[in-house]
Amino acid sequence: MAMSRAVIGAMRRSGAVRMGSSGVWRAAPPAVLVPTMGNRSTIVFNTNFSRAFSSVAELNFTKTHEWVSSEGAMGISDFAQGQLGEVVYCDLPEEGAEFSAKDTIVTLESVKAVGEVYAPADCKVVAVNENLTEEPALVNSSPLKDGWLIKIQFTGEKPSLLNSAEYEKHVESEASES
Numbered sequence: 001m002a003m004s005r006a007v008i009g010a011m012r013r014s015g016a017v018r019m020g021s022s023g024v025w026r027a028a029p030p031a032v033l034v035p036t037m038g039n040r041s042t043i044v045f046n047t048n049f050s051r052a053f054s055s056v057a058e059l060n061f062t063k064t065h066e067w068v069s070s071e072g073a074m075g076i077s078d079f080a081q082g083q084l085g086e087v088v089y090c091d092l093p094e095e096g097a098e099f100s101a102k103d104t105i106v107t108l109e110s111v112k113a114v115g116e117v118y119a120p121a122d123c124k125v126v127a128v129n130e131n132l133t134e135e136p137a138l139v140n141s142s143p144l145k146d147g148w149l150i151k152i153q154f155t156g157e158k159p160s161l162l163n164s165a166e167y168e169k170h171v172e173s174e175a176s177e178s
Contacts, residue, residue, distance in 0.1 A: 058070055061164070061166075061167035063170055065079055066118060068161060072151045074105075074151065075143055081140050081143040084115045084139075085113060086112075087139040088136055090149065091106065093125050094125065095126065095127060097125045098125075101121045102119060103119045104118060105123075105125075121157065123152040123153060125150050125152055132147070132149065
């Protein structure tokens with residue numbers, strides 16, 4: 001099945017495909033090209049782990065796809081933003097707000113769904129990413145850096161979080177179950 005140059009270009013820019021040493025285009029897992037009706041295909045992007053995780057080894061993750069930095073910044077994973085779609089509105093809490101573990105701490109509205117971000121443990125919000133008010137799509141374009149949502153301070157016991165390798169395995173196991 002032949003693909004247009006535009007499709008190949010978009011896939012290359014996104015990191016979904018790469019040129020193999022033999023000159024053949026190869027999928028860069030976990031992006032998957034899924035055949036659909038007729039001669040069409042749909043590209044399904046889970047995330048590009050090698051690109052995403054090589055620069056965020058210091059982040060820890062929850063099983064519900066939030067990340068927390070050692071400084072207390074919190075956001076959603078690249079996998080989560082990909083599943084959510086283009087974020088158009090972020091309902092962020094006020095600084096000083098306190099939450100219990102597993103409470104909804106942030107709500108993200110996208111063009112296709114509403115996603116909830118959960119508190120990883122008892123915590124207090126110490127800062128909010130005000131840039132998301134004007135540019136909510138930062139959650140998509142830079143989910144592990146500029147698209148951080150809030151900064152938190154744990155008020156109780158620190159949660160048990162996954163490192164990037166454990167999180168990658170968790171996402172892969174979730175994908176294989178569905």
